Amino acid sequence: MKSDDQVAVKEIKGGYFFDGPGDDKAMIFYPGGKVETKAYARLMNKLAKEGIDTFLLNMPFHLAVLNKNAADKIISKYQYDTYYMGGHSLGGVMAIDYANDNSEKIDGVFLLAAYPNKKIDGHFNVLxxxxxxxxxxxxxxxxxxxxxxxxxxxxxxxxxxISSDLFTKNIYKDIIIDGGNHASFADYGKQKGDGEATISVEEQVDRTVEEIMNYVVNTSIEK
Structure with missing residues (x-):
């Protein structure tokens, strides 16, 4: 994980900060269970380049369930107008669980191969x-x-x-990436029991970034 002319990559307490050209939006990301944190660097870097600074967090024993509230320290230390939670697999379950408990702090959640494990009553968007x-x-x-x-x-x-005077919260969208699989949101190789991807990791990550950015634009404007 190296800095380049667009994104400064910094190791911080609890993880890594990908500081791109944007200054008002940030995503806090929880890795999948038993997955090496750095495996998500490609995704974090590409999102930062598009204007969403990213915080990639380490988890105890690589299990987000052991530190669901890790986002608290980021939000208390850094000042952004908009915060998103993101997570892959088990990390996604914990990310949306955190958002549900702290919806006054979170504007949206990006789930990668994940779903909530209880009813969502917070006010935020979900992709x-x-x-x-x-x-x-x-x-x-x-x-x-x-x-x-x-x-x-x-x-x-x-x-x-929707009526133009309705505040755009609680919008849900799901996207299926054709040819993608479970592991190819990150660079950690094949996962036991997973299907065979017919697209590259690069292609799956690029499509993921594209969908996230489109969603952010289309749910941030007033309808």
């Missing part, structure tokens, strides 16, 4: 992304979460029908 060839993600539980845990959320595809 959920997974690969079509993901064989690790439990789709029955994913679909159950979509059906039961997002009751107050508005389908992203219907936002043009």
């Amino acid at each position: 959920s992304i997974y690969g079509s060839n993901d064989k690790v993600l439990n789709m029955k539980k994913y679909e159950k979460a979509e059906k039961n845990y997002y009751e107050q959320f508005i389908d992203y595809e219907k936002i043009d029908e």
Whole structure:
């Protein structure tokens, strides 16, 4: 993980800070279970280049469940107008759990191959992304979460029908990356039980960044 002319990469207490050209938005990211933190550097760097500074956090024993509130220290130390939570797999479960408990601090959540494990009653937007060839993600539980845990959320595809005076919170969208799998959101190689990706890690990460940026733009404007 090296700095370049667009993104300064700094090791901080508790993880890594990818400081790009933006200064008003930041994402705090929880890695997947048992995945090396640095494996997500490619994704963090690309998001920072697009204007969302990123905080990639270390977890005890690489398990976000052991430090769900790690984001507190970042939010208390750094001043951004907008904070997003992000996470992969188990990290995503903990990221949305944190957002649900602290929705006054969080504007949105980016789930990568993840889903909530309880009903969401906080006020923030959710973008959920997974690969079509993901064989690790439990789709029955994913679909159950979509059906039961997002009751107050508005389908992203219907936002043009929403009254212009409605504050754009609680918008939900899910994206399937064709050819992607569970592991290719990061650089840690093949994962046991996963499907075979038919696109590269670079392509899956690029598509992920594209979808996140589109979502941020389209849910940040007043409708």
